[in-house]
Amino acid sequence: MAAKTDRKSRALLRSLPFAAIAAVACVDLLAGPRLGFLPLLTLGPTFASVSGSVRRTMAIGALALAVSLPLAYVSELLLTPQNNLTIATIIAVTGASALASRLRIHRERELANVRLVAEAAQRVLLRPVPRRADDLHIGLSYTSAAAEAQIGGDLYEVVTTPAGVRLLIGDVQGKGLDAVEIAAWVLGAFREAAYDEPELSAVGQRLENSLVRHLSGEKFVTAIIAEVHDGEISLLNFGHPAPLVIRHDGHAFFAEPQTECPPLGLVSLSPSPARPSRLPFLDGDQILFYTDGVIEARDPFRNFYPLFERTKVLTDEDPQVALDELRTDLLDHVGGPLGDDVAMLLLRRRCDSGPSDDDGGRAAE
Incomplete structure (x- = not known):
């Protein structure tokens, strides 16, 4: 369209x-x-x-x-x-x-x-994520904004570690090559810390330390670090939009953090350290991570995209197909080019899914 x-x-x-x-x-x-x-x-x-x-x-x-x-x-x-x-x-x-x-x-x-x-730098940084990791089926959608808009700093990563499957999704404040450079720092720090640190909070601290060394002024990165392990998912939210959890019975809710934490780069302003929230994540459950380009997308009448009301779109057995349908629905709502980059990551748990398939990555759109 x-x-x-x-x-x-x-x-x-x-x-x-x-x-x-x-x-x-x-x-x-x-x-x-x-x-x-x-x-x-x-x-x-x-x-x-x-x-x-x-x-x-x-x-x-x-x-x-x-x-x-x-x-x-x-x-x-x-x-x-x-x-x-x-x-x-x-x-x-x-x-x-x-x-x-x-x-x-x-x-x-x-x-x-x-x-x-x-865009070339983003393609190098944002590697294809695996379609399957342990008992998780994964869908990914990345949509660049209109040609008139500047490049955004949306970022994501999924890795399988001894502590379980860990993932990162984030959004750098600002646009252009500076945002891409900051995204590179965050992704580099996460890819190392995700394997090295046994605790999710320590991974977040590593990312914060890396950004504090590199950032100047009031730059920051909103992000969620998550870990799926032993029938639950841990979420460490740094000022990012809350992910949407959809239970196997269709019940849906936003996983708001138990304690507010500033974005990465500003964590030192918080009076208490960031602590992860834990939720059950069982067979058939799914969780949608996204950047603010989704919930801030407007139709021609300036109405925001009603993400919660669109959970019925995510029903296809293949998470990638379900996510592609959600992306199509988002573009139909806007009725034209997006004003900001949009990254979405859908995780669905299937306990009978067999071995992981890290070679089945799918490139972002």
């Missing part, structure tokens, strides 16, 4: 210069020479500079000039000072529009290159 809307917008922009020239010509013929609408033919090259190339802008400017001559002849203004001024105006505006078009294209190329580098 977003691609279709984008194509329609581009087609409209491409036809707008011709529509403007045609409209001015018709109005000038109907109104006669007294009102002098011919200078408005400069709307053609002006509109062309918004989306067209330099060559196309010059061509439309030439078209506007060509249209002005027979109109001036019909109005008996050809070679008059008034018409000469109109011709000079069309030529000047066409030149200025061509220059503006060139500067716009140069700027667009620079932004595209920056975005390409950031």
Whole structure:
């Protein structure tokens, strides 16, 4: 739907210069020479500079000039000072529009290159997660925001350790390459600490220590670190949106933390250390982790995406298919490009699932 809307917008922009020239010509013929609408033919090259190339802008400017001559002849203004001024105006505006078009294209190329580098860095950092780990079936969805938006700092990771399956999902404050760099620090620290530290709180402390060494100012990272082991899931929440738990009988609730904890990078402001919350996580239960791009997504009427009411979407036996359906539902709700990156991680427990399959990773979208 977003691609279709984008194509329609581009087609409209491409036809707008011709529509403007045609409209001015018709109005000038109907109104006669007294009102002098011919200078408005400069709307053609002006509109062309918004989306067209330099060559196309010059061509439309030439078209506007060509249209002005027979109109001036019909109005008996050809070679008059008034018409000469109109011709000079069309030529000047066409030149200025061509220059503006060139500067716009140069700027667009620079932004595209920056975005390409950031997206490549994100793809390197955000490795495919395993489709199965121990008795967990895993679905992953990562959706980049619109091309006009900056790169976000959403991050995720799933690893199997001696302490159980541990995962991380987070969102870096801010946009651009700085956010990607911070995400790299967090992921690097987690991948080491998840194997080294026996306690989940110690993993969180390692991440905090790493960020404190690297961050400057008031930067921070909201995150959840989780561990699935022995029929329960432990959640260590650092200011991140609470995950959505869906029991095997369909009962759903948000797993709010028992104690509030600031985001990573600001944990030192908390009067007490972060402590994990523990919940039963049994056969058939599932839990959805997500970044704030999900719950902050708005429809054309500015209504937020009702995630809790959409739990019925997550019913397919394959968690990846269920998550893909939720992503489609989210995009349908927005009705256009997303304003922020969206990462979603769905875990479903199946105690009869057999051995883990760490090679069955699926790349983010």
